[in-house]
Amino acid sequence: MVETLFEDIFRVDQLDPDGKKFDKVNRIEARSDQFDMYMQLDVNTDVYPMHVGEKFMMVLATTLNLDGTPDSGFFSPGGRKSLADKFDYVMHGKLYRINEEGSGANVKADIYVSFGGLLMLLRGDPSIAAKFELDQRLFILMRKVDKA
Amino acid sequence: MANAMNENRGEPDKTLTFTKQPYIVDVGPRKIKDVKFSMFSGEDVLKLGEVQVSRSQSYVSQEDKRPVDNGVLDAHMGPTNKLGTCETCHGDFHSCPGHFGYLPLVLPVYNVGYMSHVVDILKCICKFCSRILLVETERVNFLKRIRNPNLDHLRKTGIYKQVVKRCTAMASSKKVVICSRCHYVNGTVKKAVGTVGVIHDRSKVQNTTSNEFNDTIYLKGSNTPAKLSPSVGPDKALKLFKKMLDEDCELLYLADRPEKLIISIIPVPPICIRPSVPVAGGAMSNENDITLRLAEIIRANASVREALSGASVHNKSLGVLWDNLQLSVAQYVNSDVRVADSSQQNGKRITGLVQRQKGKQGRIRKNLSGKRVEYTGRTVISPDPNLKITEVGVPIKVAMTLSYPERVSDHNIERLKRAIRNGTYVYPGATHLRKKDGSIMSLRFNARKRLAEELKLGDIVNRHLKDGDVVLFNRQPSLHRMSMMSHRAKIKHWNTFSFNESVCNPYNADFDGDETNIHVPQTEEARTEALMLMGPIELxxxxxxxxxxxxxxxxxxxxxxxxxxxxxxxxxxxxxxxxxxxxxxxxxxxxxxxxxxxxxxxxxxxxxxxxxxxxxxxxxxxxxxxxxxxxxxxxxxxxxxxxxxxGFSIGIDDVQPGDNLNHNTNRIISQGNKKCDNFILDFNKGNLKCQPGCNAAQTLEAQITGVLNKIRDETGKVCMEKLHWRNSPLIMSQCGSKGSPINISQMIACVGQQSVGGQRAPNGFIDRSLPHFPTNSKTPAAKGFVANSFYSGLTATEFFFHTMGGREGLVDTAVKTAETGYMSRRLVKGMEDLFVCYDDTVRDSNAIIIQFTYGSDGRDPSQMEGKSGFPLNFDRLLNKVKATCPAGQHRGMSPTEICEMVDERLSMHDMSTEGGCSEDFRRKLKEFLEKKAATLEFTRRVLNGEESLTLENVAQSICGITSQQLKVFLEVCISRYHNKKIDPGTNVGAIGAQSIGEPGTQMTLKTFHFAGVASMNVTLGVPRINEILNATKKIRTPVITAKLTCNDSIPFARLVKGKMERTLLGQVAKSIKLVMGLRSASIIISLDTETIGALHLSCINAKTVKESILKTPRIKLKDKHIRVLDDRRLEVNNPSTYDRNKLLFDLQMLINKLPSVIVMGVGTIERAVINKKKERDKFNLLVEGTGLQAVMGTEGVNGLETTSNHILEVEETLGIEAARRSIIKEIQYTMESHGMSIDIRHMMLLADLMTYKGEVLGVNRFGIQKMKESVLMLASFETTADLLFNAAVKGQVDKIEGVSECIIMGIPIQTGTGTIKLKQRDAQIEKMCKGLELILSE
Incomplete structure (x- = not known):
């Protein structure tokens, strides 16, 4: 199995916290179970509808190749097996910023990724941020998880 | 007559032929070094003239069109038409340059141009012995001063004015001066009113001193001396002037003998400058105005001669005829001379010599400063998105007329041969061929094939314009340098110039019929210069x-x-x-x-x-x-x-509001209306709480205006929120291409309040704006609030109010263009010759230093990246460096390491002031990096509680920097900083003038603005800029901003305010009563202690009031007249007079005067307002009025931080440096409040120019005349004629150095790329030997 950078299950808390601004995209606010991460993410709800209360699994990975070879940067069609097969919604983007938030014991690290303009903010324990680098190309993979 | 003489002109050859071509002496290249102005004497005119002009006729007769001998068109002065020949040089119409004639006058007359000088001289000399009136010691003293060789023209004029003042002052009290040398009694000298003449008023002489001086020579034997004629005729003046000593002339700053000020012989200008135009097939002719004037003079002269010889046919006396002659000569020079007799013809005005020179259409501004050029074109423009930004489409028709002289070489010979074969009318062809031997051939009809065959290397072909040629493109008005840019030509079909729509902005062009100009530089040097300096992208x-x-x-x-x-x-x-x-x-x-x-x-x-x-x-x-x-x-x-x-379009459905939007706007409007109603209700009941410095009515207006303006903003906001995102106006507004939320709201929701002069609609009828409303109605609708939108339609009254507002806007724009245009012209004339020298100083053309370093750091304003004119934007640069050289495996530096490295780099030579780095930049760079190091330190501390490596890495990736990144960053910063140095030779003056003038055109004319407090208005916009530039003495809204020593308590501020504001006795007195006793009458003043307490003026008591009354001017009370009865009562007795009849009146008058006695505060201050800035509640005082010194001296005011917006007052109180700062600050403030930012360097230069002479000089004709010396430059600005006459009298020399002078003389300008000259070292240096060897060498 390929090694991913981050894996967790999130629950959608809120849709469009600042009001709906765009027709086909919603900004979701979500919180994870395992690492207690906070996330804001722009999702193309036109193709992948999301609702408050839904749970989904989110994975961040540098490559879709199952054997872990680095991503070539090109799209290669053909029915090759890839990590994406198991997921419903995949985006590719770039990490452009790491920042710290808060101070003292509850200091958090913010990771900002832009998936072609759809943005993600991932906030959590600083140790998680250590795995990420600036200018890293990332895939985000999402799959809805049953409420059960 | 102002006569320009070329000092360096060589001796004329004997073989000289007269042509219109400039005569070039063959002894090496010569150029005009300077121009000297002088006056002509009668002899000079005789020497110059070829023929005496004595007859007023032009042609022999109707049929015979030959010029009359000795007539105004005598053939000796040049041919009148193409058929005639010149009888002096025998040249034809084209080759004869024209010759002067002369016209001797029977009696001398004054020259109106010199009238003021004549009067001044006559004021200063004795009207009997012609010596100066000054006492000997004074005379010697003045002479010594004026002979100082280091004096410039301005100072000499200053001394001369002192002399004149001294001489007139001697006569001041008795209106009589006795000459210390001949004891002649002189009266006062004045210019005659109504006619051209001088009056020597000796009427007072007889009244006061006739008894004492009856034995003076002049009055001896005369019993009725008062009968002496008061006027000084030209003959008498001439006699006096001839007797004057040269030494006295020097004292009066006369470069030449004063008798030249009076005309005895008139030079008659050549015919070519006053052409005679045949009309009606040659049967008649239209004579030039000058010719008409001359004929008039000749007639007047003839009748004077007749009268003198006694053969007069008129019954008029000699005096009248002489006056007539004087008048006609005066009008010949200046037709504006006012004439007393009303019999003047009121038809077409005949111009004089002065009218030919002055004004926009005059010789200097139209023909000398504005030159016509060749190789230009003009046509309509159209857009073409397929052209590059650097290109301009040139129609073939234009390209075939314009040409570029290309020299034939191996590379282009084939192309040029083809061009010659094509000729003038086929594109791509050529218009002319210039062979190496200098012969020029037109390619219109000549044997083009043969010429093409014979084409040799080195010939020059004037070929048609082709793709890629450099052209200058210009659209008027040329407000800034981007109005003229160099483009590459692209030859296209059709008839319009076309260019990429991205360059519309700098030209301010649109395509509704705009026309533009095109110029083709004719040399490779000019092309390169145009490319390097004027490319569109650069700008x-x-x-x-x-x-x-x-x-x-x-x-x-x-x-x-x-x-x-x-x-x-x-x-x-x-x-x-x-x-x-x-x-x-x-x-x-x-x-x-x-x-x-x-x-x-x-x-x-x-x-x-x-x-x-x-x-x-x-x-x-x-x-x-x-x-x-x-x-x-x-x-x-x-x-x-x-x-x-x-596709993108706007339709009616885009402005149709939905139900939701309608509902919201209605709610907002009704809420606003309700609020206003409440205010009005409060006002009517008298419950309205006044705002500081306002009365109830003003407060009501301010409150209502605030509410109504808010309605418009709110509806705009609602529109932005509720409209569908595909709504076209919304898209346009959001992406910033055009329109604002207010515009959308006006179309869809609500037009809003209409204002006229910054107020709500004024009352056009008695107590109401329109008869549709009840009187004194203050409701929104009655004062111009338009609740409808343009979509829903305006009601009749709303429409009327809207037109009122609209008209103001239209008038505003019309007035604005003229005003700002003049402002730009003044600025450019004042700053045109300032440029950066190679030693980094900014100097004017006389090499006088204006600034030691341009903008105090020597950077180029157009290349600034940071905020408020700072050279670099460190944050952006650091981000760029971090992004472009990723950290990779390199380890980030620790904060101390960062600081060490920065210190090391900053201590190198190129970061020192000697290395060309400003202290400010060094400090800012250091501060920036130290701050970065501090953030890193902070992040590390926050994250890194337990010193783990992973978290250290996180900290580094958040805000760390590697040594490599830091190095790159520092190098980039420093090298960029040095690259931004302003180029020597840059015309910073012209650029600065344009940068200040151009934004002026965008400002709305009349704007008032709250200076933090309601009701405290400050002049802004063009009027304010004008005030600053003119250095106006009385500005409209002077405001002093005073900081308080204790700035956080309101009572303290009130105390200071009370002390400062003008308090009148009438305000603090309970009563001022007249008390009549049995034996005496007096006024009793009793003070109102309650009011005094309420005003926080506890220091006012009877004693202080007494002192203030004594200090007040024009109340002539002495200490003994006022008695202090007790702490709050005074008694004022009647002053001086013991006349019982007048006593009551005197006391009544006092009672009227006393209430206006200032008992406290500064008299020049209107009022003071306590201003509370929101942040941290600090108080300061805004003081309306002048009197900076008094305000600074008031107890409780922090004098160190108190400023005024009145520049002259700042200069007076704080000095010239403070005035400079204040000019910069005020211009910046005005521009900023209109949302415009200008680089501070431009304003610094302007402020330095206005202050470098040690006093604040306005940028207008008075100030500029004190800044510059050049006569030609000043004459090309304003008051042309006066300056030229004055220059001739003073014998001024104009070195051709400045921009205007060089343009007038057609010499390359000594700034910009003209600063440098190429000097070639000649191998063999021969001594030039002309004529005899000089025995004495200099």
């Missing part, structure tokens, strides 16, 4: 798909990094503290990293010009002008094609 300051536009292929090494906030960027509100930055919900934060657009929708802030951090500006600074241009072109093409496919 431009304009998501996945977009990344492709930025960097279309991987090899392209453009790594763009920037972050911009667009208009739609939302600031955090409520509990959110941290800014959104990239997570902005409106996607309004642009973040581009390594040419990859990561977030944000691009809009005006990113793509438009004017933003220093915009995409194109960054591309231009970080990469190349080409990169920016190419990118701009790609985007422009994409947008044009996309919008062509997609």
């Amino acid at each position: 431009w300051t304009g998501k996945q798909l977009f990344s492709v536009l930025l960097r279309p292929y991987a090899d392209m090494r453009v790594y763009l990094n920037l972050s911009v906030t667009e208009k739609s960027y939302t600031k955090p509100s409520g509990e959110r503290v941290k800014p959104y930055e990239t997570m902005c919900p409106n996607d309004g934060y642009i973040y581009i990293r390594n040419s990859e657009l990561l977030s944000g929708q691009l809009g005006k802030a990113t793509l438009g010009n004017g933003n220093k951090d915009g995409l194109y500006s960054v591309l231009l600074r970080d990469y190349h002008s080409l990169a920016a241009a190419v990118c701009m072109n790609r985007l422009a093409k994409l947008s044009a094609r996309w919008i062509g496919d997609h």
